[in-house]
Amino acid sequence: MKIALFKSLRALALLGLSIVFSTAGRTAMLSKGPLVQATVEVPRGLASEPFDQARQLHIPTGFGIRVIARLPGARFIAATPDGNFLVSEPESGKLVLVKPNAGKLPQVTDFAVDLNVPHDMVFHRDGNSTWLYVSETNQISRYAWTDGMAVAGAQQIVVADLPNRRTAGLSGYVHPLKNIAVSPAGKLFVAIASTCNACAEDMRANPVRGSIYVYDLDGKNGRLYARGLRNAEGLDFR
Secondary structure (H helix, E strand, C coil), X not given: CHHXXXXXXXXXXXXXXXXXXXXXXXXXXXXXXXXXXXXXXXXXXXXXXXXXXXXXXXXXCCEEEEEEEECCCCCCEXXXXXXXXXXXXXXXXXXXXXXXXXXXXEEEEEEXXXXXXXXXXXXXXXXXXXXXXXXXXXXXXEEEEXXXXXXXXXXXXXXXXXXXXXXXXXXCCCCCCCEEEECCCCCEEEEECCCCCCCHHHHHCCCCCCEEXXXXXXXXXXXXXXXXXXXXXXXXXX
């Protein structure tokens, strides 16, 4: 059920809204309690349309829901290890850091800028190090993470030269955004979507498009994992 919640957060980010669930009970309640109707909490200053009137959602027992930020260019959202949020804004080429502020306006700052259509984000702890993996349309990179950091440090590219709209012959690429996930076994999975709804040339391309590739965490030993997937959006593991 935790997977389903994060999928909901990502879906809400697509609307340009960052929404956070808060709970006073245990996560186990998600699988047992019935859904109940709740009014969305909206802090002053964030109550413009469509939140200029009361809105309700059905959510798990023991949870609440509130608006924490209004981000018109938002795409995906990731909870940081220190309790804040990173939100990708592909069209503006940046990641923004959102710090909730208990019923008041949040603190929203640029975390990483000048990226090439950033999309998905994954935090992963490897030994004593925590990494933030970020997908751009042409590559997958990672940043060393330290709790409390406000701006991204040095970028380390782990998978380069992914097909995108700047690739020769792919200016009309319909699904250029890349999706990523790190498995419990510590493998990096990268989805390369199809260039259209059903393009035979995707199957003959190198790398294969409409596919998922798997890599070591440093980007080495890449191999084709699955094919025939139009657009594998929002990868995760259960």
